[in-house]
Amino acid sequence: MPTVHGTFRLFSYEDRIEGGVPMAMVMGDIRRDAATLVRVHVVDPLRDLVGAEYNGPANWTLWAALQRVAQEGHGVVVVLANHESSQALLERIPQLTQPPRQYTRSQSRIYSEVGTGAQILQDLGVGKLRHLGPPLKYAGLTGYDLEVIESIPFPG
Secondary structure (H helix, E strand, C coil): EEECEEEEEEEECCCCCCCCCCEEEEEECCCCCCEEEEEECCCCCCCHHHCCCCCCCCCHHHHHHHHHHHCCEEEEEECCCCCCCCCHHHHHHHHCCCCCCCCCCCHHHHHHHHHHHHHHHHHHCCCEEEEECCCCCCCCCCHHHHHEEECCCCCC
C-alpha cells in the first residue's frame, strides 16, 4: 500500500472480542531472530486525525511512527481502534488547552490492547522488539515468544 512514507504491506485482522478491525502496516522483511522496530498504536482521533497537541509529555503519533519505520526501512506499526465513547472524546477536548492531566484507560482495556498487539506481532513473525514508546514492563509477552530489547521514547 503506497503512503507518503513509502510502501507498506497492509494486514487486517478481525477482533471478535472488542469488535473492530486491527491492522498492521509492515515495511521490509520481518524475522523472528532479528530486532524489529514496532509500534502498537491505539488511535486517538484528536491527536492522529487532526494533529492536536496535548499539554504534557509528547508521545508517538501514528504519523511519526510510520515515518520512523520508513526511515529505518523496516518495521511494524499495529493500529488498534480506540473504543472510546463519543462522550468521553468530547470530555477530552478541553484538555487541549488546560494543564496536563493524566488520560487513563482502564487496566482491562490496556491488557486487551497489549494482548491483541502481541497476537498480531506473533502472527507476523516478530520475535525481538525495538519498541517505539516509553520503557514499560509488559507482562505476558513471553507467552507470545516476544521480547522487548529496546524502548525508544518519542524524541519531541
